[in-house]
Amino acid sequence: MIHPTAIVHPGAEIGARVAIGPYAVIGDHVRIGDGTTVGSHAVIDPYTQIGRDCRIFQFAALGGVPQSVKFQGEETVVRIGDGCTLREFVTIHRGTGFGGGVTEIGESCFLMAYTHVAHDCRIGRHVTMANNTTLAGHIEIGDHATVGGLVAVHQFVRIGDHAFIGGKSAVVKDIPPFVIAAGDRATLHGLNRVGLQRHGFPPETLAALKKTYRIVFRFGLTLKEALARVEAEVTPIPEVVRFIEFLKSSQRGITR
Numbered sequence: 001m002i003h004p005t006a007i008v009h010p011g012a013e014i015g016a017r018v019a020i021g022p023y024a025v026i027g028d029h030v031r032i033g034d035g036t037t038v039g040s041h042a043v044i045d046p047y048t049q050i051g052r053d054c055r056i057f058q059f060a061a062l063g064g065v066p067q068s069v070k071f072q073g074e075e076t077v078v079r080i081g082d083g084c085t086l087r088e089f090v091t092i093h094r095g096t097g098f099g100g101g102v103t104e105i106g107e108s109c110f111l112m113a114y115t116h117v118a119h120d121c122r123i124g125r126h127v128t129m130a131n132n133t134t135l136a137g138h139i140e141i142g143d144h145a146t147v148g149g150l151v152a153v154h155q156f157v158r159i160g161d162h163a164f165i166g167g168k169s170a171v172v173k174d175i176p177p178f179v180i181a182a183g184d185r186a187t188l189h190g191l192n193r194v195g196l197q198r199h200g201f202p203p204e205t206l207a208a209l210k211k212t213y214r215i216v217f218r219f220g221l222t223l224k225e226a227l228a229r230v231e232a233e234v235t236p237i238p239e240v241v242r243f244i245e246f247l248k249s250s251q252r253g254i255t256r
Helices: 193-198 203-217 223-233 238-248
Strands: 048-050 061-064 077-080 091-093 102-105 179-182 187-191
Touching: 048 061, 061 077, 077 091, 091 102, 187 193, 187 203, 193 203, 203 223, 203 238, 223 238
Parallel strands: 048 077, 061 091, 077 102
Antiparallel strands: 179 187
């Protein structure tokens, strides 16, 4: 199932039932899992590891050298989980030695056309990134997050689980889990209630998260005061605990 015009390095590991389209280029030290399809003219550079049953569309470029002046050619990798869809012209760059050495895309992610993921980013499971989303280096995105089209995210920013980022936003600080953010610069617009309901969160969880959100962002308290009040007044269900821990661990600061 490899087209005769494709160029596949002898050092690449190609799984069962893999299809590689016309003029695709597969480099050395590449591993492609069973059942994955690679479209025409796609380029998969060395040290890229791709899971099972992925769909890589035409002109995608995976495993490129990082756009970092500190990179010295060290052996670093891109890891892409099972069941991911990478549409036309997606670009994903390898990690750097100083940034951990790994750029990682979790399983079942959907990266739409022209998405860019820079070096040392860590993307969770079931993440959707719409057209022309651009991630700078060292960004972390939690599970089930959605990032709209034409969004730019500053390096070292974290985006929490189940967060929703509206289109054409510029994100320069951390986005907590379970919320909606949008704008240039991005600001918060409440809980991602529709997304949470679609994922089966019960009403009591939504109520606890809403109360937590209001205490932290609507009462005019300092973060220290707000966290103390949440811990005193809100039942510590796992989602509330995750929300609070995310805020406490922020290094760049929290989007308000």
